[in-house]
Amino acid sequence: MKIKGIVWLGIRTSKFDEMQNLYHNIMGLDIVYQEPGFIVTDLPNGDRVEVFADDSPYNTFFTNPVAGFLVDDIASARAPDGFIYELTYSPNDPSPEK
Secondary structure, three states, X not given: OOEEEEEEEEEEEOOHHHHHHHHHHHOOOOEEEEEOOEEEEEOOOXXXXXXXXXXXXXXXXXXXXXXXXXXXXXXXOOOOOXXXXXXXXXXXXXXXXX
16 A cells, blocks of 8 residues: 555644634635534645534544545555544545655
8 A cells, every 4th residue: 555645634622713723814724614613724735624623523533633644555554553544545636656
């Protein structure tokens, strides 16, 4: 299996307003979706960052940042360290082979 990139990052935080300010006002990322306690931002290359407030009903199973890796072979991917990772496969991904 080869990792082609990190395409998604999810962050649950008790500092939701501050993180929203960081991504939107300081880094200049557009918020493409928003509801109370949850925002979605996209980076210029299409990678996605989602920020969840502590009381958000989404993804309540994680308390640490979670990275979503784009892989070339989803069947062989494993995460043995006990943390949650998102694994994504896309046969149409234009990323160059590494």
